[in-house]
Amino acid sequence: NAGVTQTPKFQVLKTGQSMTLQCAQDMNHNSMYWYRQDPGMGLRLIYYSASEGTTDKGEVPNGYNVSRLNKREFSLRLESAAPSQTSVYFCASSPGVYFSYEQYFGPGTRLTVT
Amino acid sequence: AQKITQTQPGMFVQEKEAVTLDCTYDTSDQSYGLFWYKQPSSGEMIFLIYQGSYDEQNATEGRYSLNFQKARKSANLVISASQLGDSAMYFCVGGDTGRRALTFGSGTRLQVQP
Numbered sequence: 001n002a003g004v005t006q007t008p009k010f011q012v013l014k015t016g017q018s019m020t021l022q023c024a025q026d027m028n029h030n031s032m033y034w035y036r037q038d039p040g041m042g043l044r045l046i047y048y049s050a051s052e053g054t055t056d057k058g059e060v061p062n063g064y065n066v067s068r069l070n071k072r073e074f075s076l077r078l079e080s081a082a083p084s085q086t087s088v089y090f091c092a093s094s095p096g097v098y099f100s101y102e103q104y105f106g107p108g109t110r111l112t113v114t
Numbered sequence: 115a116q117k118i119t120q121t122q123p124g125m126f127v128q129e130k131e132a133v134t135l136d137c138t139y140d141t142s143d144q145s146y147g148l149f150w151y152k153q154p155s156s157g158e159m160i161f162l163i164y165q166g167s168y169d170e171q172n173a174t175e176g177r178y179s180l181n182f183q184k185a186r187k188s189a190n191l192v193i194s195a196s197q198l199g200d201s202a203m204y205f206c207v208g209g210d211t212g213r214r215a216l217t218f219g220s221g222t223r224l225q226v227q228p
Contacts (some may be wrong), residue, residue, distance in 0.1 A: 042205050042218025090159065101147045101209050105159035
């Protein structure tokens, strides 16, 4: 039981390049989330998915797209990376379709855009 | 929407002593939750404790307790008998039950000294 896994762990991009961050959970959770954490700050929600086939914008969605491929997987895509997107990205999941206070986090992806 | 404020960027505590990490919140919702997450230097996010807005008793989980004062809109985390392994970043987090997202404070870095 791996919990929430994220790939890659580290990535360096040049401005304008694209990439997809992958997230998978094996806990049969309904809801999945993408957050970013900038230095010295708490996490901010980018997008979330309450169930397979649904996605909703969070606090900072601009510059990102997401896909809930199936119940297990939720990917985050940067179409044209910008230095402002340098951050640590966390994927999380929670059991319910509705509000859940306990979210299970992945180990994070450290992204640097030069 | 919620706003979470943590006014202590850093705290020091001696091993075996108790420490209080401050958190205030602001929300117009009647139903909400407040939580604390711990982020060690390894980067993962670990759920610690939860308090619902309608809970009359303060939440406790082992050495962690949440001092919830609704009138003051505060949800302070108390760690008793600090251990070296408690050294980490601590985030106060709020959740409105009408939304599926969490709002993070800016964090307090706790260092436990031997």
